[in-house]
Amino acid sequence: MKRALASLSLTLACAAVSQGTAATLTFACDSVGQGYDECKKGADAWAKRTGNTVRLIQVPKETDSRLALYQQQLGARSADVDVYMIDVVWPGLIGQHLLDMKKYIPAAEVSRHFPAIVQNNTIGGKLVGMPWFTDAGVLYYRTDLLKKYGYKAPPKTWNELATMAQKIQAGERKANSRFVGFVFQGKNYEGLTCDALEWIASFGGGTIVDGIGKVTVNNAKTVQALQAIQGLVGTVSPQAVTTYGEEEARNVWQAGNAAFMRNWPYAYAAGQQKDDPKTKENEASPIRGKIGVAALPAGPGGKPAGTLGGWQLAVNAYSKNPKEAADLVRYLTGLQEQKRRAVQASYNPTIASLYKDKDVLKAVPFFGSLYDVFTNAVARPATVTGSKYNQVSDAFSTAVYSVLTKKSAPGPAMKTLEGQLNRIKGRGW
């Protein structure tokens, strides 16, 4: 295997030499929503400018599956992929296999990005990923339906959401038997960890593990939050929400079959899609122009919380073309490309000044109104739990899943989870 890889890279190296300085880079990018197409546009623009070639590979849709794949590649010190798009919770997990971007990108350019994300991506003094786009969970609502049922503003609390969703669902079901009130990510995977963190944080229940590494998940407010959400499943949320990831939820929403959805900002541009003028195909989203975006609801006495998501671009430390790879990263994370992606596909920039840019705000108005949500997003306990983050997240989402499927009650589930997390923690994170 190693020899095969070596000979392959040798062939690639020879090919590179014979073409002068042009390199062929392999880029593991995105596959959710318009992700692949947007990656391709950006990478192609860079390739055209520099005369290099970028080969985009297909990656799994779900973040856990991507991580599993990349961990294997990096663990085997494979040079197959030059540039990876990495999740905000991964720097602590795979950082030792990634190059220090500070050596390739001037400090003045790095400092334009949100300091919190740069901090998150810095592991042991090494900047292992350049911020590309940030994410926070937001609430999508149908402006037309809210108006139709006499509501002036989106819900501020989870109780309000339940009431509104119930009324709209009851009304719309008469004409559309598939209509549901509220969809989110309820499948047992990393996405559920994000959603559930928002519920418990918005009730004031903390962040599973606190900043100094103490397991705090077993508390009254967390239990209260899970009770509230458990009550939604099977009433205003379909029971099958426990089989939904981001894209399954978006499919229901974008078909016009849901009143509310929790999702990441990418779903906005996807929902506003127009007919393709070139192909004249009927691709327009049925809910185009009827989409509102707000901060997620809060629990009693709590404040809204959106989980910090977002993706970075990183260069494989074993890459044969580190310079070109870093240059691709520099281009893609730069101001111009981030602006293009914000305007065309509603990806949140990581450069603060773009949130005041007129073109960006015109294309995605909620970037301005929800600026606070994006800058104050709740981080998953990835930094404090380090290499054990995946085990923590896995145990947490499985416990929440058992609550959503009504296999356990919130109280006992959180008590068991507390024991489990302490077991994973062992003598320390």
Place this chain on the structure above:
Amino acid sequence: MTTPLPSRPTATPARTGRGLQANRTRVALLLLVPMLVVLAAVAGYPLLRTIYLSFTEYNILTDPAPKWIGLGNYWFTTEDGVGLGVLQIPEWWQSVWNTVKFTVGSVLLETVLGLAFALIINSKIRGRGLLRTAILVPWAIPTVVSAQMWNWMYNDSFGIISDWGRRLGFLEAGQSFLSNPDTALAALVAVDVWKTTPFMALLLLAGLQTIPGDMYEAADVDGASPWTQFWRLTLPLLTPALLVALIFRTLDALRVFDMPFIVKGNAPETITMSIYARQELILNSQFGFGSAISVLIFLIIMVFTAIYVTSLRVKFD
């Protein structure tokens, strides 16, 4: 194997005979070497390495090398009385229980249906050739593709099965057979039965064709009804083929990974042993702990094989 020695008591030919024999053995061994080397490299080494790793603590992301901890991955209780070994973890036993239920359910249904199909396509009906080809279609579709296809058919908002379920009153809006934890495993069994019954039918058809036709003619002359013929003639003569097919299917079902993983991910109500092993081994990067799970799966499959093999002996010795 002994070559009869030449009857003449002269020493020379005997020595040549023995020399020839030894030579043959040497050549045979030499010819076997490539195969043994390949087998040791692709089967022996990974197996031994997995067994070795199962006695170590080894997180590939953080640990530079495996650290020997003996049986700690299998059974370890901390001072506070918390069980850390895989045998003490409820999630593991849940995955074992799920897998056993899946195996028993799917193999049983596949055997019954496969036998029925085999009998039909073995009888002299018109269009038999076409039927034999058509029946193999589900088996020919790659599992990943058919699993995703069924996943969409089960989808609560646009899936055809959920639509039927609603019309027949089994499901309410927003429900699907996959989303209900009580029916999810049965829904997965249905997918497996759809996919693997043709394989079972094919194996049994091969068995049926070894039964000589004159036996049935004799039975007809004796006036045995088709029902009696099936129970007294077909089934006993088919038993060897049936047992081989059962072994194949059981071992396959016990290590099932792809279909349940694609349809349900690692949801606790359908997690199988292999999915649990992948989760700990690959996703959580715990090579030591994950290897212990792999070794246990290996042992469980060995137990099932041993049961089958001994039951075969009991029947035929």
